[in-house]
Amino acid sequence: MKTEELFTTTVVNSWKxxxxxxxxxxxxxxxxxxxxxxAPSKNRLLYLLGHLTxxxxxxxxxxxxxxxLHPELDEVYIANPDxxxxxxxxxxxLKKAWTEVNSKLTAAFEGFTPGxxxxxxxxxxxxxxxxxxxxxxxxxxxxxxSHAAFHSGxxxxxx
Amino acid sequence: MKTEELFTTTVVNSWKxxxxxxxxxxxxxxxxxxxxxxAPSKNRLLYLLGHLTxxxxxxxxxxxxxxxLHPELDEVYIANPDxxxxxxxxxxxLKKAWTEVNSKLTAAFEGFTPGxxxxxxxxxxxxxxxxxxxxxxxxxxxxxxSHAAFHSGxxxxxx
Numbered sequence: 603m604k605t606e607e608l609f610t611t612t613v614v615n616s617w618k619x620x621x622x623x624x625x626x627x628x629x630x631x632x633x634x635x636x637x638x639x640x641a642p643s644k645n646r647l648l649y650l651l652g653h654l655t656x657x658x659x660x661x662x663x664x665x666x667x668x669x670x671l672h673p674e675l676d677e678v679y680i681a682n683p684d685x686x687x688x689x690x691x692x693x694x695x696l697k698k699a700w701t702e703v704n705s706k707l708t709a710a711f712e713g714f715t716p717g718x719x720x721x722x723x724x725x726x727x728x729x730x731x732x733x734x735x736x737x738x739x740x741x742x743x744x745x746x747x748s749h750a751a752f753h754s755g756x757x758x759x760x761x
Numbered sequence: 762m763k764t765e766e767l768f769t770t771t772v773v774n775s776w777k778x779x780x781x782x783x784x785x786x787x788x789x790x791x792x793x794x795x796x797x798x799x800a801p802s803k804n805r806l807l808y809l810l811g812h813l814t815x816x817x818x819x820x821x822x823x824x825x826x827x828x829x830l831h832p833e834l835d836e837v838y839i840a841n842p843d844x845x846x847x848x849x850x851x852x853x854x855l856k857k858a859w860t861e862v863n864s865k866l867t868a869a870f871e872g873f874t875p876g877x878x879x880x881x882x883x884x885x886x887x888x889x890x891x892x893x894x895x896x897x898x899x900x901x902x903x904x905x906x907s908h909a910a911f912h913s914g915x916x917x918x919x920x
Binding site: 603605606608609611612613615616619620640641642644716717719720735736738740741744745747748749751752753754755756759 | 762764765767768770771772774775778779799800801803875876878879894895897899900903904906907908910911912913914915918
């Protein structure tokens with residue numbers, strides 16, 4: 603493997619590891635268990651699942667991969683705090699959405715060439731990207747990997 | 762900037778962002794506030810700080826950067842759960858150790874060439890590395906970045 607390919611493979615492995623651990627944590631939980639809060643008066647596991655699904659779904663257009671699959675999740679799981687609005691999907695449907703969104707992302711990441719990893723994402727202007735070329739797709743994926751790990755650390759407290 | 766340098770700069774930025782956020786969270790807290798638990802019967806903030814400092818200190822020899830600075834932290838903050846043993850350092854000294862360890866790591870990361878990022882770490886055998894060249898320094902740093910984000914997600918619950 604060439605240097606650049608090793609870089610991208612290592613990054614995708616890190617993404618898959620973090621996503622896989624969160625998935626393994628929520629997969630065996632039933633609807634009632636997903637209602638557990640990570641700590642008193644903090645987010646429910648279902649909210650974290652919805653939040654991560656919505657944030658990852660946003661990466662599809664942001665990284666030029668495709669249209670969004672679940673824009674209906676933003677209002678409940680990004681724009682509002684937990685329990686402000688009713689959950690739009692049942693737990694099983696939300697788990698399915700989580701898997702679909704990540705599968706689509708991971709397949710795209712595995713196909714990106716090194717040059718494609720360093721292209722700008724659509725949330726940064728041409729002008730800003732010219733000033734700071736580290737505002738690329740790689741930066742977004744590393745940021746979302748850390749974000750998923752951040753909420754995984756919370757989710758594990760509800761086990 | 763060349764492709765390979767953009768990759769490494771983007772990765773180091775991600776590390777710095779995660780470490781910086783955890784640091785900003787604990788910096789203003791006094792000894793008493795660091796005794797708070799992230800949730801009932803869960804780890805204290807001080808334990809998380811000690812744990813991350815010890816785990817990061819281990820990266821110094823693991824990535825061939827240098828000798829360990831704080832091996833005395835392992836027994837309390839890695840080998841044992843919170844409150845099993847007395848804290849070996851006062852909060853201010855532990856905060857200082859955290860800063861020192863990360864400064865040394867970050868300086869080394871900023872100096873690694875792309876080829877050095879892809880060298881094997883000392884915890885993997887030559888044989889295993891030949892089979893899987895993604896067990897490199899980059900993989901360790903990505904893993905530790907996710908690990909720090911994981912515990913940051915917990916620490917923020919105690920705010």
